[in-house]
Amino acid sequence: MDTHSTRPGNVWDSLIYLSVSFLKVCNCWKYSAIRKYLIIAVVCFVYLFFTLHVSRTTTRQDKRPDLWTGNSVYSQSTNDQDPADGEVNESVSPTRSNVVYITLKSKRHKPAIIRGTVRPKLRRKKVKVRQQGGTQGKAKDAGHNTNTVNKRLGYSELDGSDTGYSTIRIYSERAPPWFSNDDITAMRFLADCKITQIDEVAPRGFSSLILFKSATNGTDDVDECRKCCGIVKRPLDMSEVFAFHLDRILGLNRTLPAVSRRFHSLGDGQPCPVVLWDPSLSPVVDQPSEKLNWDSYQTSLKHKCWHRGIIPKPEWSCTSIHHHEWSKLVVFDFLLQIYERLDINCCGFKPRPEDTCVELGHHEECRDKDTIELRHIVHRKHDPHHLVFFNNKGYFDRDEGNLNFRLLEGIKELPDQSVSVLRSQRLREKLLQSLFLDQQYWDSQGGRQGIEKLIDVIERRAKVLLTYINAHGIKVVPMNS
Numbered sequence: 001m002d003t004h005s006t007r008p009g010n011v012w013d014s015l016i017y018l019s020v021s022f023l024k025v026c027n028c029w030k031y032s033a034i035r036k037y038l039i040i041a042v043v044c045f046v047y048l049f050f051t052l053h054v055s056r057t058t059t060r061q062d063k064r065p066d067l068w069t070g071n072s073v074y075s076q077s078t079n080d081q082d083p084a085d086g087e088v089n090e091s092v093s094p095t096r097s098n099v100v101y102i103t104l105k106s107k108r109h110k111p112a113i114i115r116g117t118v119r120p121k122l123r124r125k126k127v128k129v130r131q132q133g134g135t136q137g138k139a140k141d142a143g144h145n146t147n148t149v150n151k152r153l154g155y156s157e158l159d160g161s162d163t164g165y166s167t168i169r170i171y172s173e174r175a176p177p178w179f180s181n182d183d184i185t186a187m188r189f190l191a192d193c194k195i196t197q198i199d200e201v202a203p204r205g206f207s208s209l210i211l212f213k214s215a216t217n218g219t220d221d222v223d224e225c226r227k228c229c230g231i232v233k234r235p236l237d238m239s240e241v242f243a244f245h246l247d248r249i250l251g252l253n254r255t256l257p258a259v260s261r262r263f264h265s266l267g268d269g270q271p272c273p274v275v276l277w278d279p280s281l282s283p284v285v286d287q288p289s290e291k292l293n294w295d296s297y298q299t300s301l302k303h304k305c306w307h308r309g310i311i312p313k314p315e316w317s318c319t320s321i322h323h324h325e326w327s328k329l330v331v332f333d334f335l336l337q338i339y340e341r342l343d344i345n346c347c348g349f350k351p352r353p354e355d356t357c358v359e360l361g362h363h364e365e366c367r368d369k370d371t372i373e374l375r376h377i378v379h380r381k382h383d384p385h386h387l388v389f390f391n392n393k394g395y396f397d398r399d400e401g402n403l404n405f406r407l408l409e410g411i412k413e414l415p416d417q418s419v420s421v422l423r424s425q426r427l428r429e430k431l432l433q434s435l436f437l438d439q440q441y442w443d444s445q446g447g448r449q450g451i452e453k454l455i456d457v458i459e460r461r462a463k464v465l466l467t468y469i470n471a472h473g474i475k476v477v478p479m480n481s
Helices: 008-026 033-068 181-192 239-249 294-303 323-336 416-423 427-435 439-444 447-472
Strands: 137-141 144-148 195-201 209-214 229-232 258-262 271-276 281-283 377-380 383-389 413-415 475-477
Touching: 181 258, 181 271, 239 258, 239 271, 239 323, 239 427, 258 439, 271 439, 294 323, 323 383, 323 413, 323 416, 323 447, 413 416, 416 427, 416 447, 416 475, 427 447, 439 447
Parallel strands: 413 475
Antiparallel strands: 137 144, 195 209, 209 229, 229 271, 258 271, 281 377, 377 383
């Protein structure tokens, strides 16, 4: 039946036509008038009932396509005209018209807290800034030209990392096992302490240093600044932080704690390496008349100074440093290719024009190698037999074909703990885990991608060192302090 026959204008014509046709078919003309009218009424009622029912059903079906438009998977446009033309696109309703789809709003669940990965919620500290002084002078550190600050300043004015939480991130219950409790305390102090003063100082036996003091320091004397002062170095010396972590992982424990920290007044806003200052540090050769050169160093290696408690003879050219300390230093300096201690003239490799030895003209003095002095050989006054690795700027841009093997000359033994780490194939894993603690350093190196590139260099050098050990018959022995 067509939908136009159900319109109100055609209903009465249809009723009359249907009634007359029904009377003819049934031969009802012989009935009385009352029966005729009753039959016509029944026919009309039946017709109207079915007509209205079909009309409502058709109307519902005409409206149903609207339910499938939009995001429905059954929505199929049959007209590609632009809606802006004033015509509405028609949609084809699905064939399964008796299926009802109900969209339920999913219940949002809180994410599961994974142990050891969630940053603890810390309260933001409010710091009052109070200035009490002015500028005293200018620091003349090469590449680190900055005013020497002598102010009582708030932490937030000197350091842009006042975010209310520590940049030393330890999310698990324990720090990595190669760090001591003192290491973690020192790292948090260097990264988060409230700085009150920054000065240029020149401790006895050392070149000029940029030293900051914290609010916990009750004196202006550098010699009394124990565990409450830090050395601020140039942004170019950021490898000092990497060196600290490598030292701990190798089990050497000879470097001072170092972290990365950002200052407003230093480094042009770039993160700077900050090293814990120890006032007990002293050069091994403290008298101007005494010198430690390459020849005397090689002589002391042959006699194994202080090994097994044997007191060295004067002709052995020994210092106060135990024989095993030089082996530990060599492993450390070779992996980082540090030449400023044992090879300040860069005689063991081909230096770059920007290297210090070339800029100062020292590389031309390699003809007489025996007289070249050793530099930055430091120990503590109360512990004269053990070295402290000071000034640990490493170089990651030197390929395997230009490594400084002069650092290994005279060395017949190496520490077993360090070599076992290099052989364990877990050096990368440990370095990633360790360096992640220092968020400022991690971010400054480009995140994990940048850190991985640095570790690649160390791993390649470790393979070279292991090959050298096997080729030259280097002994691997315990060297516990």
